[in-house]
Amino acid sequence: MFDFRPDPAQPKPETYRQLCDAADALTAGERDAVANMANVAALMWEFLPELNWAGFYRMDRSVSGGELVLGPFAGRPACIRIPLGKGVCGAAAATGESQLVEDVHAFPGHIACDAASRSELVVPVIRDGDVVAVIDLDSPALARFDVEDRAGIEALAALLSSRI
Ligand code: SME
Numbered sequence: 623m624f625d626f627r628p629d630p631a632q633p634k635p636e637t638y639r640q641l642c643d644a645a646d647a648l649t650a651g652e653r654d655a656v657a658n659m660a661n662v663a664a665l666m667w668e669f670l671p672e673l674n675w676a677g678f679y680r681m682d683r684s685v686s687g688g689e690l691v692l693g694p695f696a697g698r699p700a701c702i703r704i705p706l707g708k709g710v711c712g713a714a715a716a717t718g719e720s721q722l723v724e725d726v727h728a729f730p731g732h733i734a735c736d737a738a739s740r741s742e743l744v745v746p747v748i749r750d751g752d753v754v755a756v757i758d759l760d761s762p763a764l765a766r767f768d769v770e771d772r773a774g775i776e777a778l779a780a781l782l783s784s785r786i
Pocket of ligand 1 (some may be wrong): 701
């Protein structure tokens with residue numbers, strides 16, 4: 623039904639433009655946040671090479687001070703809850719700033735859900751000034767992510783702000 627085939631040789635910004643267009647098309651008419659996150663996790667998995675995890679952690683404000691809880695993803699089963707400020711995801715959620723980590727072993731407090739992970743990109747999804755979720759990408763390759771990946775996922779996060 624949906625068949626996305628990004629050209630592996632094309633420049634990264636073009637891949638992210640196509641990914642955002644596909645995410646826009648899939649989420650525009652749907653108001654269920656879980657359905658939208660599930661489809662976007664699947665899209666990231668299809669569009670982006672060299673990943674071993676792609677998905678969402680959502681902000682759970684029912685916990686005092688807030689806490690991240692696992693959302694829709696593609697990849698291996700993962701840690702369920704992450705306190706704010708802990709690990710790469712918790713740092714992104716606590717600061718509201720993207721975290722681009724070339725070597726997770728060098729990141730203080732990195733949470734190893736999968737020992738195979740070597741690099742990571744986490745981008746907060748912000749709505750009305752609050753972090754409502756983070757997008758997390760993991761790779762078994764060292765320094766898999768660069769500033770073009772960060773810009774692409776930040777554009778995706780902005781698109782999803784009102785849809786998840
Ligand atoms: N490595 C992350 C935890 C989430 S998993 O990678 C899916 C972190 O340090 O926050």
